[in-house]
Amino acid sequence: MQQRSFSIFLGIIIRSFFQFLAFGLILFEFSPSLWAQKHGNVWYFGKNAGIDFSSGSPQVLFDGVIDNFEGVASISDYNGNLLFYTDGMTIYNRTHQPMVNGTGLNGHPSSTQSGVIVPLPNNDTRYIVFTVDYAYSDGDLYYSVVDMTQAGGMGAVVTKNIFLQSNSTEKISAVRHLNHIDVWVVIHERESNEFKSYLVTSSGVSSTVKSSFAGQIINNGVQGCLKFSTDGRYLGMATYHERRVEVFNFNPGTGDVSFHSVYSFPDATYGVEFSGDSHFLYASVSYDLKQIYQINLQLKTRTLIASTGMAPGCLQMGPDGKIYVARYNRPDVVSRYLGVINNPNEEGTACNYVDESLYLGATRGSLMGLPTFIQSYFVPAITLNGTNSCLEDTVHFSANLFGNLQQNHDWVLWNFGDPLSTDNTSDILSPQHRFSAPGNYTVTFKISSAGSELEASVEVEIYPMPQTTLPDTLKLCEGGDATLFAGESGFNYLWNNGLTSPAINVSIPGKYWVRKTSEFGCLASDTANVVTIPGPEIDLPGSYTICPDSLLIVSAGNDQFEYLWNDMLTSSTRTITDPGTYFVKKTDTFGCHSEHRFSVDYFYVPDLFIGADTMLCSPEGIDLSASGFATYRWQDGTNVSVYHVDNPGIYSLVALTADQCSATDSVEVFMCCEFSMKIPNVFTPNYDGVNDTFKPVLHDAGRYKMTIANRWGAILFETNDPEEGWDGYFLNERCPAGVYFVVFDIERCTREGRFTFVKTYGSVTLLY
Structure with missing residues (x-):
């Protein structure tokens, strides 16, 4: 089954006011505001696209105003209601209008992760918006502060573009501190292997920054995502043009980053995302190959799990535990679908990636980016x-x-x-x-x-279990058949004789069992006992051998029985002309029948071949011969295997095998004809005795004419004598060196011994 x-x-479902979550070996107890897993419920991204996970599965939104090629971020409240979202340059409130003082942020539309939104710990109204610039800039990292008590609850930016550092790549990710209150925000610097870990506490962004040096130096890998695992143990990083993905260990208590493993890929790497159980890391490989790989963090191996129809961009886990994949084609071809990895915790293709899974609408779609979140939102x-x-x-x-x-x-x-x-x-x-x-x-x-x-x-x-309907006992005539029916279609069947249909015909006594399997794999078995009544005797051998083109008359008995042959004849006697397998069904007055099967084969008759049509060119004549037969008879009655021919004509032979099977062949002998013509392509009339004239070399030709003309069609030379050649003169003057055209009118023989005229065109080069 x-x-x-x-x-x-x-x-x-939170059943009491206090909930807990354990990290490592330490148990922490905290209030529902710290267990707010719905902050990542609403996404806006790409070209006016949006989805909402509040119902448990993603519902497409059509009210988003964001139109951004890459990095975006959004945040919802404790109940999953949208607060605001940003493309790194403008913050939009929940009515999709620019927030008060929410324009002019220092992110960039072509930054892989243009920013991330971090709720201020122990504060339900203030949020810090981090922004990073794109590759072809100084890589400035800023943050701004949103106060949701402002503008009638729509929020306002109360502090904007606070400079933190330059030289940041386009990568940023955030995760809860080990205390499950504070938040780490991590970036990677350019032309370096340095990570910077910024800690956000209830006091704001700490001035103390944790530096870690791990992995390889980033030179051309400024683009590409940086992503925490949901449990904060790992940090994955794609380095776009450097075509690799690096995995790091992360200490959520200290902010330290240390090297774990590195993986090379055949094309640029862009998006990364961990499975919910942190066993696997997924990576998108763009642009030309359009692939998604799964990295096994325990075995440190990578496996191709999908080839996508459009280039895969950012990967982001959703509140439903699935990983969503941005799709696009460069430079700016929008995809109307997101791809989805439905079972990220399963190994290999069992993760079940569907390329065109979530339809975003006819006028909205995905490009490279998906929102960046605090990854701790998605811890199950x-x-x-x-x-x-x-x-x-x-x-x-x-x-x-x-x-x-x-x-x-x-x-x-x-x-x-x-x-x-x-x-x-x-x-x-x-x-x-x-x-x-x-x-x-x-x-x-x-x-x-x-x-x-x-x-x-x-x-x-x-x-439900499938039901079967076989009888306990089935009686049938020996040599006859009956139908055992196990049920209706829509199930899988397996009989003990290997058949897989709902019903089978049976003709041999014995026990027959069937296994009936539903579409869900549910299995039932049943058995029937088949007994037989003998049928009438058929006295025929099991095989016959006949000569090709002969007749075989077979009789299966007298006319008091009914007969049915395999070709639907109903007589007791029949005539057979072709080899093959035959059977006859003989039925008595009680309806019982017998069947007999026999084969008809041909005696072996060798191929008879006395030769192809040929010419008689030798005065001694030719011999026609055959072998492999018992006797021979030529057209004139001669009984020999080798026959001598002196004259043209048609000769035929009938040969018999030892089984008196015959074969015939004939051949026609023509008069000899060996016409040939060779035409030189250059001659040199310099009187050195070699190649001084131009003429063909002929064999077995009749009447003949050669005409030579210059390029303007003027005839310079004609002759009917095959032995007369052109010496390169016209009217007693030497013709200039060059190419001249030649026409031959020749009477030649055919293989039938007759003559016909042919015209041949060519050219010859005159040299001195």
Whole structure:
């Protein structure tokens, strides 16, 4: 039985005021405002494109005004409602109007990640907007401050373009500090292997910057994304023109960056994104190859998982746990679709990338960029595993607990949503359950730790078992057949004789079993016992051998029976002329029948070939010969294998094998004709005795004429004598060196011994 496994990423329902998340070996307790996973619910990007994840799956938005080729950022409130978004130069409020004092930021539309928005820790109204310039600038890094209490709750920029440093690449990423309150913002410098980690606390951007030197020096790799894993353990970086992706370890307590691994690619690298479980890093390779790779961080290997129809750009995880892929064609061809990696935690192509997955609208679309977020927004607390299964199977469930939930919980409780069963609940982490009836079930998982409860659910479908309809016993005449019918179409069938149709014809006694499998892999089996009644005897051999073109008369019995041959004849006797396999069905008055199969083959008859049509050119004549037969008879009655020919004519032979099968062949002998003509292409009338005249070399020619003309068509020489050549003179004067045209009118012989006129054109070069 085949089962379709899936791992469903689930949002977390907050059941009490305080929730917790563990990082490493330390358990932290914090308020709902610090567990605000909906800040990344609303995205605006590309050419007026937008999506909203508030319903659990992305819904396309049509109100965005942003039109930006690459980096963008957006932020929503605790409940997932849009606050504002930016292209790095203008901040737009939730009504899609420029925010008060929100223009003139120092980002750039062609910066890979033009900025990121960081909520000020322990403050629900202030946000810091970091911006980075593009490759062909000084690489300035700035930040501005938004106060959402201003402008009637629409927000205003109260501090703008505070300079932090120059020499930044187009890369920026952010993640929660180990204390789950503060935020690290990390950039990489140009012509260096230095990372800068800026810490944002409740006091703002710290003046103390953490520097780390790791990996290779960036020269031409200014473009390309920098991205944290959601758990903050890893940092991935694409270096566009340098065609590599580097992975680093990150310490969220200190901001230190250290080298992990590096991977080379056959084309420019642009987007990077980690799977939710941090086992894999995905990288987009553009532009010419249009590929997406999966990097296994444990094995340190890379695997091509997709070739895309348009160039893949930025990769960004969504609140649903899937990774979304920007698509475009340079210089500015918009894609109406986002690609989606549906199962990022699965290895290889099982990650299920769909190239044209999310339609953005007829007038809106993706370019290179997707929003940059604090990656901690996308940390799942729980993922559940279950299987869609058949009714008679036991379903196994498990809960993947992230952080320190695995070791630090008080109790768990599963509810399988199956009240008709006797074991509808379980208090172990990985239970199993056999459902009472087919249908769709919502299986709920609860976990309690430190007085708080988390709840998640997974949908499973239980498929019905297929039904079979075979009889216990089936009687049929020996040599006859009957139909065993196992059910309707729409299922997969496998019989013990290897057939895969819903019904089979049977003619041999014995037990027949069938396995019937539904489209969901559910399996049922059934068996029928077939017994036979003997049919009438057919007294015929198993094979015949005949000469080609002869007749074979076969009789299967007398006329008191009914007969049916394979070619639908109904007589007891039939005539056969062709080799092959034949069978006859003989039915008695009770309806029982017998079948007999026999073969008809030809005796072997060698090919008879006494030669191709030929010419008689020798006065001694020629011999025609044959071999491989028992006897020979020529057209004049001569019984020899070698026949001598002195005269032209048609000669034929009939040859017999030892089985008295015959073969014939004939040949025509013509009078000899060996016409040939060779025409020189240059001659030199310098009286040295070599090549002083121009004429052809002829054999077996009749009447003859050679005409020579100059380039203007004037005839310079004519002759009917094959032995007379042109000496290069006309009217007793030497003709100038050059190319002259020649026409031959020649009577030549044919292979039939007759003559015909042919005209041949050519040219000759006169040299001195």
